[in-house]
Amino acid sequence: xxxxxxxxxxxxxxxxxxxxxxxxxxxxxxxxxxxxxxxxxxxxxxxxxxxxxxxxxxxxxxxxxxxxxxxxxxxxxxxxxxxxxxxxxxxxxxxxxxxxxxxxxxxxxxx
Amino acid sequence: xxxxxxxxxxxxxxxxxxxxxxxxxxxxxxxxxxxxxxxxxxxxxxxxxxxxxxxxxxxxxxxxxxxxxxxxxxxxxxxxxxxxxxxxxxxxxxxxxxxxxxxxxxxxxxxxxxx
Numbered sequence: 430x431x432x433x434x435x436x437x438x439x440x441x442x443x444x445x446x447x448x449x450x451x452x453x454x455x456x457x458x459x460x461x462x463x464x465x466x467x468x469x470x471x472x473x474x475x476x477x478x479x480x481x482x483x484x485x486x487x488x489x490x491x492x493x494x495x496x497x498x499x500x501x502x503x504x505x506x507x508x509x510x511x512x513x514x515x516x517x518x519x520x521x522x523x524x525x526x527x528x529x530x531x532x533x534x535x536x537x538x539x540x
Numbered sequence: 541x542x543x544x545x546x547x548x549x550x551x552x553x554x555x556x557x558x559x560x561x562x563x564x565x566x567x568x569x570x571x572x573x574x575x576x577x578x579x580x581x582x583x584x585x586x587x588x589x590x591x592x593x594x595x596x597x598x599x600x601x602x603x604x605x606x607x608x609x610x611x612x613x614x615x616x617x618x619x620x621x622x623x624x625x626x627x628x629x630x631x632x633x634x635x636x637x638x639x640x641x642x643x644x645x646x647x648x649x650x651x652x653x654x655x
Contacts, residue, residue: 433583462643471629471645471647471648472584472643472645473645474644485642519584528586529643531584531586532583
């Protein structure tokens with residue numbers, strides 16, 4: 430069965446650079462979520478989209494933005510990267526209010 | 541202030557015995573609880589869930605118990621197998637705007653099942 434696809438799996442950036450992460454949800458899932466998991470921390474909710482519109486916002490910094498496109502894939506854009514942005518970024522998708530299915534994550538390292 | 545707490549960062553259990561993972565929450569508005577299992581370098585995998593209208597949900601070797609008055613839930617794995625060794629995250633959610641469910645995760649418990 431198709432799962433949530435995230436790309437890239439690994440990304441290395443310098444401070445103050447920009448990074449973009451992509452997420453392709455499970456087909457027919459209408460909701461996409463972004464989570465950030467720092468080293469030794471639990472996943473923190475960043476933002477979600479329902480039917481291509483932002484539905485909820487968590488602890489997402491102002492330097493970050495995200496959107497969901499007409500094909501339901503989502504992109505998380507991170508600008509002015511800081512060392513503290515180094516983390517595993519998970520995307521998840523769900524159908525209606527069902528369980529969230531997570532991708533394998535994109536590991537961002539900021540040097 | 542953490543709304544979902546897993547106070548045991550690690551747990552070791554002998555193969556064949558019962559594993560009990562605990563989770564406490566503070567927000568009484570949470571209406572749905574989930575357990576996720578995570579292997580290194582992989583995303584969390586959904587394991588089992590329970591609605592706040594129930595106090596028990598069972599799926600094979602996995603059973604989740606919910607005690608709403610104590611704001612406590614637990615995951616029982618019987619019998620435990622070495623392949624169950626992973627980090628287990630408790631998560632709680634409530635319906636937010638736009639029908640999207642926002643999950644609040646606990647900090648995880650590393651379960652090690654010893655052969």
